[in-house]
Amino acid sequence: QLRLQESGPGLVKPSETLSLICSVSGGSTSSNSHIWGWIRQPPGKGLEWIGSIHYGGIIHYNPSLKSRSATSVDTSKNQLSLRLSSVTAADTAVYYCARQEIRVGVTWFDSWGQGTLVTVSS
């Protein structure tokens, strides 16, 4: 059974870089059938897609976050990583990693991690 687990500091200072790891078990990050996404949810608000990556190197980012976002895959560790630079209080959110299925004309997130709360505060 696929399991995703996010980890990283729960508190980040303003202007610094948020760094998260998503550990994948029960599945492979080098699967050709799937890509991997990051989604966040500010407290009490809706879902916001951050970006998605295929292990072969194809990456897409939310245009509104692209200049500050970087995601990568380490297939040897079966992990994903996310870095978000120059954070502000508006980046306070629960951050999720998720497996993403892609078909012609459609994509969906079929398995999610439990999420990790990151608070930006001095």
Place this chain on the structure above:
Amino acid sequence: SFELTQPPSVSVSPGQTASITCSGDKLGYKYTCWYQQKPGQSPTLVMCEDTQRPSGIPERFSGSTSGNTATLTISGTQAVDEAAYYCQAWDGTTVVFGGGTKLTVL
């Protein structure tokens, strides 16, 4: 990119039918997926490719699309269906979520 618009809240009595809409420019040319999120939990996929229900999702959940509006319908709504529901679509490079609809089962 594009935007998806959902009503902030929908109320329904137990046993009745709940309809949650999602509208967006050219949504009729894209597939819509739907997620259910209960408080303190991660989202769960409940519908995709407009009308396809993942395994394990009750038959009372159905999806449809007309023009630029997608609709998630819950027939015979139960108390356990009370949750936030999010629509999601993709234009080939960008994933967009709707703002979410809080379904209250009164």
